Amino acid sequence: MYLTIAVGLALVVWPGVLRHAQPWGLSQGVVKCMLAAFSLLCVIGIRYPLQLLPVLLWEMSWKALWLLLVALPAWQSGQMDDGIAGTMFECAFAVIIPLLMPWRYVYAHYIRKQGDRWLESGVSSANRTRALP
Structure with missing residues (x-):
């Protein structure tokens, strides 16, 4: 499950996190940052499930x-x-x-x-x- 989430968010969220042309609004910024952090925790979860x-x-x-x-x-x-x-x-x-x-x-x-x-x-x-x- 951790791997599925980490890969899915790496494909969907991280490109926009690393390369966004315009500043995010409040909600969009919160969601993107929370999802990016969640994906990093899932990477750790692969090792420590x-x-x-x-x-x-x-x-x-x-x-x-x-x-x-x-x-x-x-x-x-x-x-x-x-x-x-x-x-x-x-x-x-x-x-x-x-x-x-x-x-x-x-x-x-x-x-x-x-x-x-x-x-x-x-x-x-x-x-x-x-x-x-």
Whole structure:
């Protein structure tokens, strides 16, 4: 999955990131930069697939939310325009992610496993603050 995403974004996003003739608007700049960063994280995910699972969970989550909260209501109300339809088509590829997700690992490590402690045992926040240079 990481390789598919990295190659796909390398072909679709990176040419525009490296060579854009005009300045981007706010939304376009945010989207292009987020997709470029996501592609770089997917390259790292090829080497460390389990450690980068939160990246795939984020991708799957935001696309599912967008499809449910934006595309579905637009389709149901008959207000589907070309922009929404195009984004819906692009988001539909996220259907592959849950099929390839190691759900036992996700459950064991992100749901069942005890979370990390925020403070070290025996050290109060007041003592920690005074110890800083």
